[in-house]
Structures are given as structure tokens and as C-alpha cells.
Amino acid sequence: MLKEELTEAYHFIFEEELIEEIAKFGTLREVKAGEKIIEIGEYVKNMPLLLEGAIKIMREDKDGDELLLYFLERGDTCAMTLSCCLGQTKSEIRAIAEKDTKLIMIPIEKMEEWTARYKSWRNFVFESYHTRLSEMLDTIDTIAFLNMDQRLMRYLQDKAKINGDALIQVTHQEIAYDLHTSRVVISRLLKKLELEGRIKLQRNSIQVIDL
Incomplete structure (x- = not known):
């Protein structure tokens, strides 16, 4: 089952042998929004390698206020997590499930x-760095x-x-947290x-017309 999900999400990136190793040594984790x-x-x-769902990556300033850096989707990984893993340093980001995520x-x-x-893995790591930096x-x-x-x-x-x-x-307060501003400002701009x-605008939700 896990190999099938990995193949669906990453077959265009990794060869079958690597997918088999990921399925063998990786640990499946499911998180709620x-x-x-x-x-x-x-x-x-x-x-983390995403199989489904989405994650938002947050940065925190010295006062404890958060700022949204980017989102991760299926087929993505986090370059800052890669850097911390390889350098064995403490995380400088907070990763939160945007929706139910596997x-x-x-x-x-x-x-x-x-x-x-694996050349495909090296390319994936380098491409992830490039994408997240951009x-x-x-x-x-x-x-x-x-x-x-x-x-x-x-x-x-x-x-x-x-x-x-x-x-x-989403609430006005949640948006304010993500954009590092006040709820009053967000409510006025919305x-x-x-x-x-x-x-x-609807109660605790927003319909985006201009996509």
C-alpha cells in the first residue's frame, strides 16, 4: 500500500529501486490540519516527503511573532529541514499541517x-533547495x-x-498571524x-473570486 502511494506521488522523480527503499526504511505519519x-x-x-495534503512553513522573530515562508504540497520536501538534517542542527522553522496530511x-x-x-535523489535534493530558495x-x-x-x-x-x-x-486572526500583522488591519483589507x-466574506471562511 505504501509503495503504491509513493509510486503515485514520486514515480516521475525516483526510480523503482529507490521507491522500494523509501517504503522499506521510511515511517508513515498522518497528521490532522x-x-x-x-x-x-x-x-x-x-x-518529510509528502504523500498527500499540504504543510505551511513558518519563521518566528525574536518577539515570537510568526511569518509564513511557503507551502509544501504532494511531491515536495522542505529544504530547510534537509539543511538541518544534514548539518545536525536545530530547526529554525515551524511546520504545521495546512490540512489533513500524510x-x-x-x-x-x-x-x-x-x-x-542515487542520482535521482541528488537531483531531488538540489531541486528542492532551488525551489524553496526561490x-x-x-x-x-x-x-x-x-x-x-x-x-x-x-x-x-x-x-x-x-x-x-x-x-x-480561515479566521481573520489566523491570517494576521501568517502575515505578521494585526487582525484589525486584515479585517479592514478583507x-x-x-x-x-x-x-x-462568510463566517470563518472566505470565497476567493479572483483566482
Whole structure:
């Protein structure tokens, strides 16, 4: 069963022999939406490969406020987790299930072994670094160059895409946490976006019209 799920999610990336090893040595984990997968300050001993669902990666400043860096979907892994695993350092990010998620945890020693044995694994690791770096640079650009209403709209569009549904189940306070701002600001901007016809506000949910 696990091998079938791995094949479906990663057959276009990994050869069959590597998929068999992942199924043999990896540990299946299922988490509910909102559950923490990796916490800041923890030593990371396993690398997650997503089979289904989505994860949001958060950064925390010295005051304890959070900022959303990027989302992970099926077929992804987290470059910052890779870095912590290989360097055996503490995690600098928090990983939270965006929705019910199934993943397989790869032990550090196998990561190192597969990097030497499988070209597909090496390519996957390097491509993951490149993709996540590009997404973090995009986040920096968004913070530096976009107005908060533009950041908010992009956030809603990304969240709708990740969840595969234009109707997002989220509170104004949750959005404020993710975008590192206040609930009052978010509520005001959401009302502005609704007046512009780009979203429709509902109780604890938002319908994204402008996708």
C-alpha cells in the first residue's frame, strides 16, 4: 500500500529501486490540519516527503511573532529541514499541517546514503533547495515591495490553490498571524477586497473570486 502511494506521488522523480527503499526504511505519519510537524529549536532527525495534503512553513522573530515562508504540497520536501538534517542542527522553522496530511519520514542516515547512490535523489535534493530558495526570495519581495492588500490577496490565492478549493476555512486572526500583522488591519483589507469584488466574506471562511 505504501509503495503504491509513493509510486503515485514520486514515480516521475525516483526510480523503482529507490521507491522500494523509501517504503522499506521510511515511517508513515498522518497528521490532522493544524497539527505541528516540526517545531523551532528541535533537532530534526527525519526528513518529510509528502504523500498527500499540504504543510505551511513558518519563521518566528525574536518577539515570537510568526511569518509564513511557503507551502509544501504532494511531491515536495522542505529544504530547510534537509539543511538541518544534514548539518545536525536545530530547526529554525515551524511546520504545521495546512490540512489533513500524510507523509513519510526519512531517517538522516538514509538521506546521506541515497545521495551517494542515487542520482535521482541528488537531483531531488538540489531541486528542492532551488525551489524553496526561490519561494523564500518571492516572500521577501512580497514583504518589501507589495502593499499589505496585495500581500493579502496573494496569500488568499495561494491558500485556495493549496487546498484545491476557492472557499477557504480561515479566521481573520489566523491570517494576521501568517502575515505578521494585526487582525484589525486584515479585517479592514478583507472588507476592501470584498467591495472590489475579489473575494466574498462568510463566517470563518472566505470565497476567493479572483483566482
